[in-house]
Amino acid sequence: MNTASETLPMSKEVPMTKEVLRSLIADSMGLAAGEMPGDDEDLVDYGLHSIAVMQVVSLCQQSGVEVTFPELIATPTVDAWWRVLSAADRAAAR
Numbered sequence: 001m002n003t004a005s006e007t008l009p010m011s012k013e014v015p016m017t018k019e020v021l022r023s024l025i026a027d028s029m030g031l032a033a034g035e036m037p038g039d040d041e042d043l044v045d046y047g048l049h050s051i052a053v054m055q056v057v058s059l060c061q062q063s064g065v066e067v068t069f070p071e072l073i074a075t076p077t078v079d080a081w082w083r084v085l086s087a088a089d090r091a092a093a094r
Contacts, residue, residue, distance in 0.1 A: 016063050016089060018082050024059050025078060028052035039078040048076055056081075065089050 018039075025043065026036050029052050037046045053072050060067050071084050 016060065016065050016085060018078070021056075021082055021085060022078060024056050025052075025081075028055040028059075036078075039082075041077060043076040043078070060085060060088075066091075 022036055022039075023033070025031075025048075026033055029043070029047055031046070035046075037043065050069075050073070053069055053076070057067055057069050057072060065085050065088050067084055067088050071088075072081055074080075
């Protein structure tokens with residue numbers, strides 16, 4: 001099984017988009033793109049675990065978006081994570 005870091009090497013040159021976020025989540029959870037739940041569904045119900053969240057946090061930080069485990073685990077949906085990442089990205093741009 002590939003890990004998110006193998007399939008999507010992150011750097012500040014790779015822009016963080018919602019599609020990239022979905023790919024990071026799918027890879028971290030070991031899901032194919034077609035197996036991803038809807039953006040408003042609780043990822044825990046689909047097998048999200050703490051290690052996968054930490055992988056996403058690490059990859060986001062590699063791309064220059066500073067997020068934390070507590071920020072993501074508080075509301076584990078793609079939509080909620082996108083809001084957190086977007087806010088962090090805007091804050092970093094200031």
